[in-house]
Amino acid sequence: MTGWEQYRDVIEDREFPTVRDWRERTGGKVIGCFPVYAPVELPYALGMLPVGIFGGGNRIELAHADSRFQSFICSIVKSTLELGFIGKLDLFDGLLFHSICDPARNLASVMQRNFAERPAIYVHLPQNMTSPSVVPWFASELRRVGEALGAVAGRPIRDVDMARAIGAYEVVRGLLRHLYALRTEAPERISTAELYTLARLVTLMDPAESAPILRDAIERSQQRQERPKDRIRVVLVGSFCEQPPLELIESLESAGCYLVDDDFLQGWRWARRAVAGGGDPYEALARAYVEDSVHLSTKHDLRRPRAQALIESVKSSRADAVIFLGAKFCEPGLFDYALYRRALEEHGIPHLFLEFEEKMWLYDRVRGEVETFVESMLFTEATA
Amino acid sequence: MSVAPAVRYQGTIHELQKELMTRYYGELTDIAEGRSDAKNAHLLIAGNPVEILRAFDILPVYPEVNALQLAVRKVSLPLIQKAEEFGYATDNCAYVKADIGLFHAGGVAPFGTVPKADLLLCNYVGCNVYLNWFEHLAELTGSPAVNIDIPFIRTQGGEPTADDIRYVVAQLEELIALLERITGKRLDREKLRRTVDLSAQAGELWAKIKDLTKQRPAPYDAYFDSVTMMAPLYCLRGTEECVSFFQTAYAEMSAKVARGEGPLAQERFRIVIEGPPPWPFLRAFRDLFTRWGAVAVASTYSTVGGLWEFGFRHDPAKPLESIARHMLAENLCNRTMLQRYDQIQRYARDWNADALVIHSVKSCRLFSAGQGDMREHFVHDLDLPTLLIESDLEDPRYFSHAQLRNRIDAFFEALEQRRVTAAADAADAAGVAS
């Protein structure tokens, strides 16, 4: 055990116990970050704690928000608004939203109107990756957001604090990369439920405090002696924004899959390698996002098609198959599926399409589908 | 209830528009079928740099306009279904699905044939689906593609930042260099100024036309007739033909004002309509309002590709800056929901509307996501009677005529009742006073 079980409840608790605890201890302010990618270094450099907001999970009943957003809008948009209506966001001094999709963008406006006392700061993420102007512009955008956050913090951001914040998040991102590599190598040593819980914890804690937990997890998993089970190796995509319940992830695993790569919480571990230090910290962060981030479904880089990246990931992680686990009504995810499907068929890689909602209680059907899929694959393998 | 008789909604501009659009699609078909070697670029309606394309004699192709034409001709469904067979979801924007279906059908539509793009120019203005759409087209067609990144309006003052303007102008310069490589010729800057000037003239006329619906009766329906005028505004902007179309339209509408004529025999209700129309059932949808003598005096949909009624004009003295401004701030798509609330409120006040109708379409989350909040705001904060109805702009499966009719009838009945009560109260008050 990596001790992760104790955090199971913490990551789903919409009272945000780790955040309350941090706030009581430090007296600092808290900034909620909607997925997918948020420049968390900015609030952190101002002494504020950036915290991932992933809607209501399966703990919140929608009572008000479903009259504001229609039935065909994904759940996280509605349940995040609901958190506001039922006072669960009172803990937050400001919120960051980003240009990831149309519903999330409109949510920023609706939040601002309904909760005028809590600034909803909107970040535009660049989409022309080939323009020589994109890095300087994105650096200016990060500076602008830093100023808006500075108004919440009551002090301006300093470059040295920015550099330190980049360093702090670099540490946890590096540790997560390590854990991910470990799982790809020997998935019997660290389950995805475990890895997911740890990664989710990163979104709820000061990086200085989550880093030791991750280090400990690395050590324990390295020491673990576990025989590999007869499971297929799977790359999972489609869960980059709204998150499935932990129990669903566990069902996939117990149905016979080792997940060897995934896009859960991807925006919190976006950097492929360490952000280059030195020079202007905003420019460094902007350059890393534009040039060196993983393939986010919400980042449209015409130089690197995502379907191609998926195929590469399948190859490099020696996966047997792909599971597309998309949030219901998530348009960017559903669009990607059409391209993924085409590429997977072209490369003869089997895949399974599944949809989930954060507010899910029953996993039997999904589990049944995955079992059938796994069995058919193991059968094909045995008879080949 | 008293309903108006059925109406024919035709006029000179409708005929002229048909003629222009037939010619435009003829030009596209000529390229597709090898009779013309003109270059074409595919781009999107929301604020765009079509003036630059026109200055290079590159023909603009608008997949959105193609998609809506397919829906109007009632041929969108099999194409949508074709795309769904290829893995597109029921929840993906049906404009995209119809267009992808059209690609698989060789681009052959009842109104013309869509040529392969020499450039896929994704002007990312607000709608995130645009990025997916053009990414998919790039994969399918292998045409070169470029994104022009337009930062969304996100500051307190509702204005783009100076960095945003510089960034967009820089990207436009990069686009010019790319087009010079594609066409093998240098940009004629004087010609660019002329196309920008032609856009300014069209914008001026369009703004004046829009102003006319402040009159009682409004000379035309600012939703259903505006869409007729929007086609030349987008497909032909930056040309002489476009300006002359709007001169004719302005003359026709002004003459109607002078005669005290509206699109219906009697204008009983003045409404603002928010959201795109249900293209596959445009006529049937219009009739549901006509029955009540309801005329749209303003609409947000007519501003997706540009907001001219509040003063914006392209500026030939600053061609790239004004194109950048158009793309950044002077169109509905790149503005926030709250700016849209203000826009509607301004319409309701300055155009004297009795009610707001929100047509919520499943395909277009840019418009629809959060319209429940919009209704809440207008009903509770502003006391403007508001109706929210749902269908789709492209997919005929989401149009339920009976349900829409019930909702619309109930709404106007209540509105009529409200009027009677208000008149009675006013009479009582007058009685007390006298």
Ligand code: SF4
């Ligand atoms: S789940 Fe998908 S549609 Fe919903 S907010 Fe996230 S990215 Fe947007």
Ligand code: SF4
């Ligand atoms: S979502 Fe709306 S704006 Fe975007 S492509 Fe579809 S119809 Fe057009």
